[in-house]
Amino acid sequence: MNTVTHSFAYQVYSSASELASPDRELLALAGMAVSSSHAPYSRYHVGAAVKLADGSVFTGSNQENMAFPAGLCAERVAVFAAASNCPGVPVAALAITAMADTFEVSEPVPPCGMCRQAIVEYEMKYGNKIRIILGGHSGKVYVIDGMKTLLPLTFHEAELAKK
Numbered sequence: 001m002n003t004v005t006h007s008f009a010y011q012v013y014s015s016a017s018e019l020a021s022p023d024r025e026l027l028a029l030a031g032m033a034v035s036s037s038h039a040p041y042s043r044y045h046v047g048a049a050v051k052l053a054d055g056s057v058f059t060g061s062n063q064e065n066m067a068f069p070a071g072l073c074a075e076r077v078a079v080f081a082a083a084s085n086c087p088g089v090p091v092a093a094l095a096i097t098a099m100a101d102t103f104e105v106s107e108p109v110p111p112c113g114m115c116r117q118a119i120v121e122y123e124m125k126y127g128n129k130i131r132i133i134l135g136g137h138s139g140k141v142y143v144i145d146g147m148k149t150l151l152p153l154t155f156h157e158a159e160l161a162k163k
């Protein structure tokens with residue numbers, strides 16, 4: 001028996017203003033996407049912005065539904081929009097932020113587990129890491145080098161991808 005330890009390093013910035021301009025701009029676009037959120041049930045409004053390898057940007061926001069599981073997170077709205085409009089173009093970076101109606105989001109907003117799984121698929125598809133920029137309405141910003149970092153032991157079955 002062996003014990004295996006996973007650890008990872010990530011960058012912590014004290015505020016968005018400390019970021020280099022490409023990261024700061026992508027996070028600002030995620031912030032703008034918050035306004036298109038449809039979140040009458042949670043009143044938690046998430047915005048995401050995806051930058052592709054060719055420089056194009058797609059944004060998304062969480063879209064909730066009365067039938068709760070029918071809704072979708074902001075990250076998947078943004079990444080699926082990018083993938084369906086620009087097939088074949090790798091995803092380079094993803095920024096996420098949120099605002100809540102009833103409290104201040106003062107911590108970086110990490111992607112949920114389903115979004116991690118959905119997005120890591122594009123890292124595997126194109127063989128590149130996606131830079132992840134996590135902000136809140138205020139406070140620190142985290143930058144993580146790759147979605148797989150946030151999803152150790154990723155489900156991945158090569159046989160399923162075979163024709």
Ligand code: THU
Pocket residue numbers: 039042044045046061062063064071072073074075110111112115
């Ligand atoms: N949400 C996202 O948009 N992204 C995440 O990664 C986690 C949660 C949304 C789903 C729901 O509309 C609201 O935030 C509260 O869970």
